[in-house]
Amino acid sequence: MRRGSLWVVGTGIQMMGQVTLETESVIRSASKLLYVVTDPVTKAWLTELNDSAEDLAGLYAEGKPRIHTYHEMIERILGHVRAGEEVCAAFYGHPGVFVYPSHEAIRLARLEGYRTTMLPGISAEDCLFADLGVDPGAMGCQSFEATDFLVFSRRFDEHVPLVLWQISCIGQLTHEQENSTAGLEVLTSRLCAVYGPNHEAIVYQAARIPVCPPVIRRVSMRDLPAAPVSGISTLVILPAKPATADPAMVELLGLSNSYVLQKAERITPAGVVPAAP
Amino acid sequence: MAEESSAFYQFLTGLSKDPSARHAFQDDPVGAMDRAGLTDGQKVALLSQDEETITNELGGDASVFRIRVIVTLIVEF
Numbered sequence: 001m002r003r004g005s006l007w008v009v010g011t012g013i014q015m016m017g018q019v020t021l022e023t024e025s026v027i028r029s030a031s032k033l034l035y036v037v038t039d040p041v042t043k044a045w046l047t048e049l050n051d052s053a054e055d056l057a058g059l060y061a062e063g064k065p066r067i068h069t070y071h072e073m074i075e076r077i078l079g080h081v082r083a084g085e086e087v088c089a090a091f092y093g094h095p096g097v098f099v100y101p102s103h104e105a106i107r108l109a110r111l112e113g114y115r116t117t118m119l120p121g122i123s124a125e126d127c128l129f130a131d132l133g134v135d136p137g138a139m140g141c142q143s144f145e146a147t148d149f150l151v152f153s154r155r156f157d158e159h160v161p162l163v164l165w166q167i168s169c170i171g172q173l174t175h176e177q178e179n180s181t182a183g184l185e186v187l188t189s190r191l192c193a194v195y196g197p198n199h200e201a202i203v204y205q206a207a208r209i210p211v212c213p214p215v216i217r218r219v220s221m222r223d224l225p226a227a228p229v230s231g232i233s234t235l236v237i238l239p240a241k242p243a244t245a246d247p248a249m250v251e252l253l254g255l256s257n258s259y260v261l262q263k264a265e266r267i268t269p270a271g272v273v274p275a276a277p
Numbered sequence: 278m279a280e281e282s283s284a285f286y287q288f289l290t291g292l293s294k295d296p297s298a299r300h301a302f303q304d305d306p307v308g309a310m311d312r313a314g315l316t317d318g319q320k321v322a323l324l325s326q327d328e329e330t331i332t333n334e335l336g337g338d339a340s341v342f343r344i345r346v347i348v349t350l351i352v353e354f
Contacts, residue, residue, distance in 0.1 A: 014293065015289065017292075040335045040336060041286055041290060044286055207328075209289065209328050209331050209332075210302075211289075211292060211306075211323050212328050212331070
């Protein structure tokens with residue numbers, strides 16, 4: 001194993017409160033800390049923990065292809081690993097979820113013979129499960145990046161919750177400050193064909209600051225193109241009705257009818273019911 | 278960092294890491310902010326519950342704050 005190592009960690013969604021003890025320890029002990037986070041409080045906290053901290057977000061630029069930015073991030077990270085440093089690369093959320101540079105930096109570092117470890121963090125999807133009460137164990141959960149969902153005509157089951165990420169930048173490969181409504185119209189058309197124009201969708205946004213509640217905005221499918229969305233809005237579509245059980249399979253597995261009935265009753269996630277004031 | 282900015286950062290750090298601080302804020306937001314010595318602008322920003330307003334008050338660039346979030350892969354076409 002060559003001298004130099006790479007830890008890739010996640011700082012969670014809501015400031016530093018969601019950082020695990022293990023991740024905090026790695027951040028503290030790294031000889032070089034590189035990071036991409038979304039708020040100045042977390043940035044200040046990282047700088048306080050490790051005075052080698054360096055922000056990679058300056059590599060983004062308006063109109064610059066994101067893939068160029070990502071490769072610059074990867075090269076910056078690997079440069080320090082190749083110099084023999086114990087490097088920690090910290091990314092907002094979960095470092096393995098919707099983060100290309102983290103996976104690619106680990107892959108390249110491993111190919112070059114360096115020790116690498118990725119530690120999990122709290123992702124936006126984790127927050128979604130908590131805020132909306134969606135439990136993937138109840139009836140599954142389908143999750144797609146919105147552009148990928150459209151371009152590859154991903155097959156999905158309308159009886160299972162559907163989560164679509166990055167609905168504000170559908171079809172955009174460059175880094176833009178303005179959201180794309182044209183892409184949202186295309187997505188709406190595709191979804192209306194399956195769910196109908198009156199089916200309710202939820203535009204969700206996890207809270208990044210402790211005093212702010214999560215955004216949970218209900219909107220009918222037909223009104224989706226006009227709904228306010230931000231760069232981190234996610235679309236959640238809950239099924240209108242439960243799937244039909246296969247009686248032959250129920251019998252083959254020795255299950256009772258109460259199993260099927262219980263499943264049907266769990267179609268409305270707890271979080272969708274308004275919380276007590 | 279100026280003293281008033283430092284107090285604001287510490288207040289938000291406390292809310293992030295300490296559940297009792299968050300409950301105290303939820304029960305009496307103005308009292309909690311007064312005790313922390315926040316400025317009027319900081320109090321207004323927090324009471325707005327608007328992330329961009331709060332980020333601007335923190336001295337961050339809210340537009341950068343918004344767009345940095347997308348660290349994603351749409352390149353495997």
